[in-house]
Amino acid sequence: MGKATGFLEYKRKKAPERDPKVRIKDWNEYQLPFSENELKIQAARCMDCGTPFCHTGMELRGMPSGCPLYNLIPEWNDLVYQNRWQEALERLLKTNNFPEFTGRVCPAPCEGSCTVALSDDPVAIKSIEKAIIDKGFQEGWIKPNPPKVRTGKKVAVVGSGPAGLAAADQLNKAGHTVTVFEKDDRVGGLLTYGIPSMKLEKSTVDRRVNLLKQEGITFVTNTEIGKDISAEELKESFDAVLLCAGSQKHRDILIEGRESKGIYFAMDYLTKSIKGLLDGTEVISAEGKDVIVIGGGDTGADCVATALRQGAKSVVQFGKHEKMPDSRLERNPWPEYPNTFKLDYAYEEAAAVFGEDPREYLIQTKKFVADENGHVKELHTVQMEKTYHEDGTYTMKEIPGTEKVWPAQLVLIAIGFTGTEPKLLDAFQVEKTSRNTAKAKYGQYTTNVEGVFAAGDMRRGQSLVVWAIHEGREAAREIDRYLMEETFLP
Structure with a gap:
């Protein structure tokens, strides 16, 4: 100390x-x-x-x-x-x-x-x-450190997000020959095409990927397993396969007017924005528009910050829960994660531009309304009342007379994900859970298919980057044990 x-x-x-x-x-x-x-x-x-x-x-x-x-x-x-x-x-x-x-x-x-x-x-x-x-x-302390001895075993990692990269790094350290397959044109998964550059500059991702390449890991981009390469071919060519393709099935809002133009999933909006910056491709622009972000989480905050940089006329973010307290409540004791009020970077920026925090609380969208061209022009909402019960559960009910109409020419849905896209799991005939994730036990990561493992958001559902790295490391340990009958990986 x-x-x-x-x-x-x-x-x-x-x-x-x-x-x-x-x-x-x-x-x-x-x-x-x-x-x-x-x-x-x-x-x-x-x-x-x-x-x-x-x-x-x-x-x-x-x-x-x-x-x-x-x-x-x-x-x-x-x-x-x-x-x-x-x-x-x-x-x-x-x-x-x-x-x-x-x-x-x-x-x-x-x-x-x-x-x-x-x-x-x-x-x-x-x-x-x-x-x-x-x-x-x-200071130059971090240098390529490829393994001195190779085991002769080959491992395929599907998905190059934080879980896949962590697993590849660990497996490479153990001496296995690792190939990472990525369906997009760049390595990094959500690190590249999910988190905006103002939080994580892409040169930081590239720096790490280049180091992994120098240490002997092979990356294959623009390649979708089950389409460009069959699952069977992958299993035949490698001694083990790890599935780390993330949780990418968007949760939708199925209400009146959802088919209107100008309504997008948040991750599609962010991805196009990042690709536009990197490659000069077309973006979904918020310039001059009233923007409403539905969903109160970090992805929604990133949408607010992105819309501000694109020159939005106004930005509002809807959340279904109440405003967080300034300090912990009795039902949220230390050392639980503190559910307290925070002014994230995006909200500081919105307050600096528009003079107020862009968040609205306890609000529910009832319908979208389009103009004569089928493009969204407004949202109809109602305020909600939240009642907590002794068992920790809560109920929500509408408050009569609180209906409101909001102008909007761009709506971004940021209410999370409902599991992984099933195509990859189906290609390998991997069993799924009721949550639409790969069925693989925590700590073991083995699926019902011999030699096929799953980790990260694809296994646990939408989660934090730190959990993805944790699962990637643990899955690498279990794959090493599977290949070598013992392991020295942590």
Whole structure:
């Protein structure tokens, strides 16, 4: 523990950010780095707890508590405080293949279960993690390290999102020959075509992918398994197959007027926007339009930020739940993930442009209305009342007299996913769960088909990047055990 009284002497500071009115004019990352001196102070707030809940990696009532990767957070906090950055990097990479991703886009369940957070603001774990890995690349400490010996075993990984990349990295470290198949034109899955550049610049993804290539991993893009290559051909050519194609089946809103033009799924909107930036292709533009985002989560926030950069006339985001409280409620105790009010980057930007937070709460869309050309022109909504019961459940009912009409020429649906697209699982004849995910037991990742494994969102459903990396690592361990009858992978 670098400074025994650090958590008493220093207050948490938020990572510096670019001015909202300036950053909406470009697509560069909105966050700025801490100075090394400030990072040392923030790291000194870590208590080096006897039981560090920050890396317990549990799920409490369906929400993450602590880091699922079991990052050695107190250790690398202490090393940063002591200015031993290279050792901090070594500790960080022991458990996390891609800290440059989690340090930018993870919602930081580690901070929610930080012991300091019992009576104060948590340690700035996520910012310190990002600083360690960025310094590692800047100083040239991170270099290609291909395995010295190959096992002669070949593994196919289908899907190049965080789960697939983590599994490929681990399997390659074990000496297996790994080929990653990606149906899109670029590697990265949602890291590339789901998360906007202002949160994760694509050069950061490319940097890691290029490193994996130099270490011996082969990437095959524009290739859909079951279409361009058959599942049987893949099973015959490889000793094991891991399915990591994510959770991509959109949840829809089936109400009157849904067929109107100008209504899109959020991920389609974001993907086209990113491809437009990278390749100059056509985008779904919000320029000059009243934009309504239906869905109160992070994807919806990314849509708000994207629409602002495209020059939207107005942006509103609908959420079905009430506004979060400023502090934890009794039903949300530490170390559960804190369901408290936060002003995310997108909402800061919207407030800077329009003068107010764009979110509307406890609201339900009743119908879409189109103009004479079949293009959406307005939404009809009603406010909802939410009543909690003693068993923790709740009921929702409409409040009469709260009906409202909203102008909208672009509507983005961001209410999540209902599992994976079934084509890939059907091609391999893999059994599915009732949630439309691959049936594979957590911790084992084996499917009903010999030699075929599944991990990440394709197995667990829509989740966090950090959980995807966790499952990719664990699946790699089980594949290594399957191929070699023993494993030394963590």
